[in-house]
Amino acid sequence: MKRLNLGLVMVVLAGCEDVVDLDPLDETPPVEARTRPRPITGGTLTVTSDGLAVAADPDRDVVYVVDVAQRQLLHTIALAPGDEPGRVIEGSGGLVHVALRGSGAIATLDRLAGTVVGRHTACTEPRGIAYVETDETLHVACAGGSLVKLSATTGAEISRTFVEPDLRDVIVLDGVVHVSTFRDPALLRVTDDPLLRSGTERRSIAAGDLRGQPHVAWRTLVTPGGQAAMLHQLASTDSVPIDVDRDELRFSDGLPYGGEVGGGVECGAGLTTTAMTLFADGRTTKTLPLRESALTVDAALHPDSEMVVFAIPGAEPGEPTAGAASLDEHCALEPIPTKGSQVTSVAFDGLGNLVMFSREPARVLVASGPRDDDPSVIELGGEPRFDTGHEIFHRKTDSGLSCASCHPEGTDDGHVWNFESLGKRRTQALDVGLADTAPFHWDGDMVDLDMIMGEVLAHRMGGSRQSSERLDSFTRWMFEQQRAPAASVEDPVLVGQGRALFETYGCATCHFGAALGGTATHAIAGEELQVPTLRRVSLHPPYMHDGRSATLAAAVEDMIEETTAFEPVEADIEAMSAYLRTL
Amino acid sequence: MGSVTSPFETAMLGVPTSPFETSAVSESPDPTDPTVPTVPTHHASVSPEEPDAALGVELPPEGVAPLQSRARTGIAKDELSVQYPGGFAPFGKGESFVADLPPDPTAPFGKFSPIRGEALDRRTTRIVRVDLLFGPAWRGTQTDAMIATSVEVGPMHGFACSFHTSVLISMDRDFVRVVDVPIGVGALVRGKLRNKPLYGSLGLTVGILVERAADDTQVVHRVDPDFRLPMRLAWTIAGAGLSLSVIPGYSVRSRVYERRGVELWERSAYRIGVALGMHFDAAAGRAWLVTRYRQRRHGGHAAQGDKT
DSSP states (O other): OHHHHHHHHHHHHTTOEEEEEOSOEEOOOOOOOSSOOOOOOOOOEEEOTTSEEEEEETTTTEEEEEETTTTEEEEEEEOOTTOOEEEEEEOSTTEEEEEETTTTEEEEEETTTTEEEEEEEOOSSEEEEEEETTTTEEEEEETTSEEEEEETTTOOEEEEEEOOSSEEEEEEETTEEEEEETTTTEEEEEOSSSOOGGGEEEEEOOOTTOSSEEEEEEEEEEOTTSOEEEEEEEEOOSEEOSSOOGGGGGSTTOSTTSSSSSSOOGGGOOSEEEEEEEEETTEEEEEEEBSSOSOOOEEEEOSSSSEEEEEOTTSOTTSOSEEEEETTOTTBOEEEOOTTOOEEEEEEOTTSOEEEEETTTTEEEEESSTTOSSOEEEEOOOOOOOOHHHHHHHSOOTTSOOHHHHSGGGSOOOOEEEETTTEEEEOOOSTTTGGGSOSBSTTOOBOSHHHHIIIIIIIITOOOEEOHHHHHHHHHHHHTOOOOOOOOOOOHHHHHHHHHHHHHTTGGGTSOTTTTSSSOEEEETTEEEEOOOOTTGGGSOSBSTTOOBOSHHHHHHHHHHHHOSSOOOHHHHHHHHHHHTTO | OOOOOOHHHHHHHOSOOSHHHHHHHHOOOOTTOTTSOOOOSOOSOOOTTSOGGGGTOOOOTTOOOHHHHHHHHOOOGGGOOOOOGGGOOTTTTTOOOSOSSOOOTTOTTTTOEEOOTTOSOTTTEEEEEEEEEEEEEEETTEEEEEEEEEEEEEESSEEEEEEEEEEEEESOOSSOEEEEEEEEEEEEEEEEOTTSSEEEEEEEEEEEEEEEEEOSSOEEEEEEEEEEOOEEEEEEETTEEEEEEEEEEEOSOEEEEEETTEEEEEEOSEEEEEEEEEEEEEEEEEOHHHHHHHHHHTTTGGGTTOOO
16 A cells, blocks of 8 residues: 555656745744734824824724824824724814724814814715815815815715715815825816816826826825925836746846836836825926835925925835935935834924824834934834734835735725736726635636735735745735725616616626626637626726726726627616716 | 685684684695595685585585685685686686785775776675766756766676765756755666676666755755666776766656746756766675575575675
């Protein structure tokens, strides 16, 4: 019997190829937080006029109030679990207002008393918030595309206007409300009140001679001079290889997604890099890319100089997670000591003190300025929220990229990449309940996340291979990142018609199951492609694998033409689009 | 004919060691005495084809190997005055089969004696052969440097056992520095080619191949089963000689090293090496097969004291 076994082993071994992957292997034991943290969504800090730093902690559902001058924690204000507090804005009368992304509300806090004085429903995923002192109103920008105007005193809704999907920040320039968009960076000047879509004026970033297309506007600010400044990324429009040649590995970042041989953009970065664009009178005045800063999620402008400070939470462990640059310098970025903190938010007070909020460990760092080497650390307490899945998703790789570079906020950047051997491929969204959508990638060639992590994270991006335990932990974390349906406000009759037409046109033949697609591969226009899920589909333009349909209606029309024998009818398209916006 | 016991043998082996040897050493028989058999008093070795009985020798019951003892004494050729019945010579055409080298107590192999020339019987003399060979080895498209060494124990002609190890150094060291070390044991059959000091051998060994690969950040080890089929031509003069080997090998698994999904280095499971080098032989006594033959032939009596 033993002889037989040995023979079998030999037969099995014979002709076997042993492929040894020399990419570094990360075998650090995985850690999973009791409450698993959400992907980083950007800055959640403001410094009020009376010198208090108010930091929202979306991982712990609390808001901290810190006395900057005294370097002292004043209050820890608990919110409801799942509130996921985000942007904070100073109101009048000692109040601050916090956008609660998880619960779709605005919380009004008394920063001096450390209490919650009100909660007002706003919309699904309120992202940006602005306070207009003249009429004591709050303007809330929602991911779904609504701009909601609330009374700052009562919380009553004054108006609600659909602008366009994917709104991000709200700022007020010369008394006029401006809204930024996230994936496709633009500044929308809202000219009329009540707000109407027709009354918005879109100002995109003129990339000029930059190598890369602006995308993912993490933060839009008002400069001390009263102009707009936008922190955004630049994405490569070059042809992106999937593999590199052997000799190209000699380059330090000789990676498909790296800068030397891949489709890297400005300043030696990978497929994406960070840039700061300044607007003046609605026009782009300059765009300055930063050096090696792929995942930069927040920025703050020094009140008296051209200095800008950035939060770079994706830096490698041990590296500073904040940096400073002058707006006069191309490809600049000086590290700021952060003492082992993962800084996600930065702000200046009126005196030029730099305040930084760290999500893990929860702390506020206060420096006398961008060049202060020894910032004060104010520990905020609270449960640890370190999580291996979260860490892998945000940690920088050798190409300078992290997963979050192209999947900001744990979803997608809306960019259409031009892959050398595949053609155009739009980044896929991750917040749609990935567990129901395997296999992955547009071609359906990735059977699970382990395969993606090996092929994309390690091979193309230059990250470490992960041990099986870490991969399991990452998969669990990733599969939890499903956001609620878009819940767009639509005419219920129209939605009902659209649902019926969805069946009539045979859309459900391929878009079936829990995720309405995501599991089957079909030949479309001569190409075998994965049927995408329709969850949150209205929030993820452009559409189709190559991004050829800019709007949902265009995508519906395209699919009717490509996959059915019907002639597209405008009314039907409108009804089906309304239905899809509710998913 | 006087005493044939060397000082070394006397000291080391305690001559006389048997009644037979005692008489051979202590007496000086008269060659004209008809009672004295015309039997050689010493033989270098005994061929299986020519048993002692054929020479009319009665072995003592203790099974002492008188002829072998003599062989180690290294009697000069001209001291022999052997008369074979019917002109029969045990080793071919009556050529001398006595080593022409006196025993050397300082020999590196202890009781082993370096071999000089072709004086020993190749069928019955067990030798230890150590070799060191160098040459290229091909595994698929790549050429590696090979350093091989082996130890072979067995008769000069016939089956022998072999222990080998070698080092295969990859010449493609741009990204990965790979060194393979096959180690194995096996058997080989060796035979003389024509009437020259040229031997050929063919073997089969089984073992493992340990592979060490290092890049800038790490060292990786792999172990595979390994088989070799070494073929060798050995030209020996005076206990040393030149060897030319062709060594096909099979290590079961082909191997690829990748970084970032790019193939950096690969090798086939099959390899073939050509190596040239030197070998050194040392006599280690009589072949085991011969001893077994004598045991069978003499009912086990010859075994005692004859396992040299």
